[in-house]
Structure formats: structure tokens, C-alpha cells
Amino acid sequence: MSRSGFAVAIAHSNIALSKYWGKRAGEGNVPAVPSLSVTLAGLSTTTSVTFDPRLTKDSLELNGIEAEGTPLARAITLVDRVRAENGSKTFARIVSKNDFPTASGLASSASGFAALALATVRASGLDWSAERVADLARRSSASAARSVFGGFVELDGDTARAIAPKNALGLRVLVCVTTEGEKTVSSTDGMKRTMDTSPYYGAWLENAPRIHASLRDALLANDFPKVGELAEASALAMHASAMAAGVVYVSGVTLAALSEVRAIRKDGIAAYATIDAGPHLKCLVEEANAARVKERLARVPGVLRVIEASPGDGARVIEGGAA
């Protein structure tokens, strides 16, 4: 049963293989460099949006708690963009839930804003293309544009698009959880500090598009070791540019896990590391090697647990949303 003014959407987190870091000058939240990610099957956000003329304000429940301040304001900004499109003044009740602990630092704005964008559009009775939903999500969180699509996804300038299906490469991602704490510097602040003060930001801007283009070619050629090498190079270059601005996301445990990934590689198993704006390390392996690599990473002192994730689907409506 669907009723108008109501939709529920689910979206998953994604992990960038070639990273973006930094924004283009001007409005619109456009990344400074292209990126390529894989959408994961786990780590999901489910969001319902109900437009109801009886509501007197917008509200947001996040994991069972009524949200205020920045999280509420960011959600309202997205909903306002859709209301501006269809001339509506009706308030919305938003209820959002992650299937992973938010306080773990694994929480990503990507799944959240992708699910919110799709649910809002469909609850508004609009039948936008995935590209247009991604554009809306990107304005709130650039990485969220990629979670609108499944499998391997490119974000180039303001445009996100799927470029390879989820079964390409036979990839598995092993997320090494290194702390239950939240990250200390948000990606937005970290990028800003890097852009403003890193002596290596220029080098990053010059190199990242090259790494991205080679990684894209390697993916389309189904060359797992090459994709892995380039993904590790992308992450280390991104962190080098951030570190030179004093922005350090890695911890001792992240580095211990990184050396274990390299030791595993020395032992002849294709395993590669990537690290986002937080201390967790993500290891890229082929499906056949996932179990034994997982076992080795779980033994690294300080690694709390290892979550195995497979490439998954893009954002989709699971209830309501009749156009």
C-alpha cells in the first residue's frame, strides 16, 4: 500500500577507491577531483519521509532520538530544495535509522543523505532520475551522490554515474574497526584546512585525477591488483596532503593494520588498504581470500572487529513513494 506524501528509502555506505579531497571554489559542493567508489551491501540507512499538512514544523528522528542543531538543519536544507522545486510549503517528519552503531565512527553521511534525498523526492510525488537524485544528495554531502548508485560509481565534477556492476573484480571489503569513538575532525573541516594550509594540496590536485583515470581503466580491465595498488596510493596521497595541514586521521592501530596488509601482500595474497577521514582501515581483497585475510587482520592488536562487506545496490524506495 502506498499513500501520497510518504516514502521510505534505503541506501548504503560507499568506500572510495580513488578519493576526492577538497572542493571546487564557489557554490554547489562540487569535489575538486574525480573519485570512484564501491557501494556496499551492508552499512545501510533507512529513512522515511512523511509530508503532512497537519505538521507545524519539520522534524527528524535519528536512531530513535529527536535531532536538533546541525543534523536537523542539514536535513531541512535538503527538503527545502525539493519543496522549492514543487512549490510546496508542507512540513515533513523524517525518521532515519542506521543498521550500524552511529557512535562507532563508521557512520557516514553518504548512506544518510542518499536515503534522505530519494525518500524526499518520492514522498513529494516527483519521479526524478537517479542522476537528479544524486545531484540533490551531492549538495548535502558529495560522497552521498555515489551511494545513489550500486556497484562501482564515479563522481566527476557534479555528476555521479555507475560505471561497473557490483560483481566486477569479485571484491570484498574488510572494515577493521579501530575505535568505538567518533572521528575528531569532520571531512568538511579537514578538507577546508587542507585546502587553506597544506603545502601539498597543489600536488594532490595534480595527481589525484591521474590516479583516478588509471584506477578506472584497471577496473574496466578487471585488474584487481592494479585497482588495489592505485586505491592504496590514492588514500596515502590524500592523507599526506591532509597531514601536511596538521589533519591526522590515522591512529597507531590504523598503521599497525596497514603494515599487516602489506605483510599479507608480501606473503603473496593480493590485499590492499584504504583509509577515509577516520582511523578505521578498509582492506580490499578478492572473495576467495577474504576469510584468511580477515583472520589475520582480526589478530592485529587494537583492531576491535573486522566487518566483511560486499559490493551492493544503490538507493531504492522500499515503501510508498507513488509518483
Ligand code: PMV
Ligand atoms: O563527502 P564527504 O564529506 O563524506 O567526504 C568524503 C571524504 C572521503 O571519504 C575521505 C573521500 C571520498 O571520496 O569518499
